[in-house]
Amino acid sequence: MLLSKKKGFFTRIYIVEIIQGLAITLKNFFFSRKVTIQYPEERRAYSDRFRGLHYIKATNGVENCTACMLCPTVCPAECIHIEAGEQADKEKYPVRFEIDLLRCCFCGMCEEACPKDAIKLSAIYEMATHSREVLRKDMLLEQRGNK
Amino acid sequence: MPKCIIDGREAEFSVGENIVDIAKRIGVSIPVFCYHPGLSVVAQCRMCTVEVEKMGKLQTGCSTPATDGMVIHTNSQKVLDARQSTMEFLLVNHPLDCPICDKSGECDLQDYSFEHGSQYSRYTEERRTYVDLDMGPVIQKNMNRCIHCTRCIRFADEIAKLPEMVAMQRGNATEITTADGRPLETDYAGNYSDICPTGSLTLKDFRFHKRAWFLKKTPTICAGCSRGCSIELQTHDDHVYRIIPRENQAVNQYWMCDEGRFMYHAYQEESRLCVPWFDGQELAWQEALQQLRAKMTGALFLVATDLTHEEVDAVSQLAQFYGAQLLAFGSDTDADYDAILRRTNMAANFHGLKRRGLSWYAGQKAELVIIVRAGRTKLPQLGETPWVGMGVFWEKEKTPSCQGILPGLSYLEKNGTVTNFQGTDQALKQAVAVPGMCRSVPEIVMQWMHGGERG
Numbered sequence: 172m173l174l175s176k177k178k179g180f181f182t183r184i185y186i187v188e189i190i191q192g193l194a195i196t197l198k199n200f201f202f203s204r205k206v207t208i209q210y211p212e213e214r215r216a217y218s219d220r221f222r223g224l225h226y227i228k229a230t231n232g233v234e235n236c237t238a239c240m241l242c243p244t245v246c247p248a249e250c251i252h253i254e255a256g257e258q259a260d261k262e263k264y265p266v267r268f269e270i271d272l273l274r275c276c277f278c279g280m281c282e283e284a285c286p287k288d289a290i291k292l293s294a295i296y297e298m299a300t301h302s303r304e305v306l307r308k309d310m311l312l313e314q315r316g317n318k
Numbered sequence: 319m320p321k322c323i324i325d326g327r328e329a330e331f332s333v334g335e336n337i338v339d340i341a342k343r344i345g346v347s348i349p350v351f352c353y354h355p356g357l358s359v360v361a362q363c364r365m366c367t368v369e370v371e372k373m374g375k376l377q378t379g380c381s382t383p384a385t386d387g388m389v390i391h392t393n394s395q396k397v398l399d400a401r402q403s404t405m406e407f408l409l410v411n412h413p414l415d416c417p418i419c420d421k422s423g424e425c426d427l428q429d430y431s432f433e434h435g436s437q438y439s440r441y442t443e444e445r446r447t448y449v450d451l452d453m454g455p456v457i458q459k460n461m462n463r464c465i466h467c468t469r470c471i472r473f474a475d476e477i478a479k480l481p482e483m484v485a486m487q488r489g490n491a492t493e494i495t496t497a498d499g500r501p502l503e504t505d506y507a508g509n510y511s512d513i514c515p516t517g518s519l520t521l522k523d524f525r526f527h528k529r530a531w532f533l534k535k536t537p538t539i540c541a542g543c544s545r546g547c548s549i550e551l552q553t554h555d556d557h558v559y560r561i562i563p564r565e566n567q568a569v570n571q572y573w574m575c576d577e578g579r580f581m582y583h584a585y586q587e588e589s590r591l592c593v594p595w596f597d598g599q600e601l602a603w604q605e606a607l608q609q610l611r612a613k614m615t616g617a618l619f620l621v622a623t624d625l626t627h628e629e630v631d632a633v634s635q636l637a638q639f640y641g642a643q644l645l646a647f648g649s650d651t652d653a654d655y656d657a658i659l660r661r662t663n664m665a666a667n668f669h670g671l672k673r674r675g676l677s678w679y680a681g682q683k684a685e686l687v688i689i690v691r692a693g694r695t696k697l698p699q700l701g702e703t704p705w706v707g708m709g710v711f712w713e714k715e716k717t718p719s720c721q722g723i724l725p726g727l728s729y730l731e732k733n734g735t736v737t738n739f740q741g742t743d744q745a746l747k748q749a750v751a752v753p754g755m756c757r758s759v760p761e762i763v764m765q766w767m768h769g770g771e772r773g
């Protein structure tokens with residue numbers, strides 16, 4: 172329902188509000204601390220719990236992942252694609268492990284579901300690229316943090 | 319009828335029925351490991367214990383027949399404590415490697431451990447481990463996961479009738495293995511994986527390809543022989559990953575043979591013909607049928623014993639349309655292959671075609687033979703006679719005298735009715751999408767007869 176309120180003369184010409192608004196702008200401009208930083212020379216420190224680019228944790232050079240498929244199961248964006256295989260010293264391992272970062276919403280559910288402490292979300296947040304490549308296993312195996 | 323009371327609910331039963339079965343019927347689930355309704359009862363896992371009033375000790379539900387007026391409690395504190403202890407005992411040596419194990423998601427041990435077990439293990443000794451022998455091409459063994467329920471041993475003895483599974487040693491050192499460590503020989507080895515309540519015996523063919531919880535399940539009928547076992551096609555993204563048997567007391571009880579279990583691979587092969595082909599080139603449907611219509615003089619129609627009734631109906635309409643003769647082909651005998659399930663006639667609808675009163679092809683002469691089949695029946699010996707195939711064919715079957723192929727559907731992709739050796743009509747159900755440009759036989763026939771511009 173539209174209610175029409177009676178407004179006073181000064182309110183209707185706006186001049187007082189404009190002066191008040193400008194006063195706030197000028198006060199911030201001259202007297203408050205700057206909130207912007209000189210990125211990329213300067214960087215902000217993020218919390219340890221920040222959820223950025225994924226990696227798979229490795230122990231002695233072997234990925235912790237056993238291709239249990241819990242992360243693709245839980246992933247709400249359905250962007251993890253794993254193909255499992257067998258090799259002599261590891262009963263089950265991921266032959267192919269891909270994360271389609273363009274679809275990922277960085278919810279961190281994969282990290283939470285993982286029983287093997289394998290998939291992790293690092294603090295890296297610079298992910299702009301020139302191509303639409305997915306994050307392949309060799310790229311994922313790069314250790315990007317200490318979680 | 320005698321009655322007993324389970325958890326305060328009255329249940330009728332017939333004399334001799336055990337408590338687990340009666341409880342299941344009225345919706346009370348009692349966890350079991352060693353009990354399988356298709357095998358003899360040994361009562362050795364102790365998971366199914368229940369409290370029966372007026373009996374001092376807990377009773378095993380799988381081996382205790384109910385009596386009139388019996389009062390049974392399946393979730394009293396005493397029963398729950400017993401289950402928790404049994405679970406802990408069974409898991410003492412279990413590796414708990416569900417992330418790797420292929421049974422995960424459909425594993426009784428996992429489910430009951432979650433439901434009745436404890437989250438923590440008190441066991442600090444080194445766990446018992448085994449070196450695993452090769453069990454042949456069907457089954458992969460991992461004895462560390464075994465809980466010694468002996469279902470596999472009983473299956474070998476009682477169903478496969480080939481006592482090839484044995485328990486060696488005893489006590490803590492018990493190991494389930496094949497006699498003399500030989501590979502499995504039975505034609506029914508896939509069932510070991512179905513009945514094993516843990517991941518000790520898994521299918522090599524299915525292992526690691528797909529997690530059980532991703533699979534879409536379609537109940538249908540096996541088209542491998544004239545028995546027509548009830549099966550479940552398990553698919554994901556229109557690809558069949560596994561076939562398991564469904565319970566059907568009248569036909570296959572709980573089992574199926576390996577041939578039936580693995581024959582779906584052939585229909586997913588690259589070399590299956592999925593594009594209409596005529597006189598050496600791949601064509602659109604419209605053109606292929608156009609060329610075929612011009613050739614239809616002195617034609618003879620042959621329908622295979624693996625077609626559904628619906629498909630035979632469609633082809634007989636077409637034969638009538640041309641005034642041509644309609645004959646059946648494929649083996650015309652049927653008998654028990656072994657005393658278990660398999661039949662010698664390897665086509666799903668042999669008895670259906672017999673019932674329809676079709677006569678069999680016996681070398682009758684024709685200028686052109688139209689062969690209609692679903693991929694299971696062997697092609698007839700036609701010599702030099704030119705032929706056109708409608709249905710499922712593979713690259714290697716294109717003989718020099720083959721003039722054209724109209725690709726049709728296999729049992730994975732179609733609905734229809736077939737008659738098994740007992741005379742029962744059973745329904746095939748489509749589980750995956752139609753591959754390539756394939757079309758069902760009735761669709762092809764309709765376009766053939768009436769034209770139409772459907773590409």
Ligand code: SF4
Nearest residue numbers: 246275276278279281
């Ligand atoms: S962070 Fe979320 S959306 Fe991204 S891969 Fe993990 S589960 Fe999927």
Ligand code: SF4
Nearest residue numbers: 236237239240242285
């Ligand atoms: S949940 Fe962990 S162990 Fe399982 S597939 Fe994903 S990364 Fe690998």
Ligand code: SF4
Nearest residue numbers: 464465467468470514
């Ligand atoms: S291998 Fe499986 S079926 Fe056989 S005794 Fe062990 S757990 Fe039971």
Ligand code: SF4
Nearest residue numbers: 540542543546547578
């Ligand atoms: S016995 Fe015949 S119908 Fe049953 S699974 Fe084997 S091939 Fe299929």
Ligand code: FES
Nearest residue numbers: 352361363364380
């Ligand atoms: S199921 Fe009854 S003792 Fe194993």
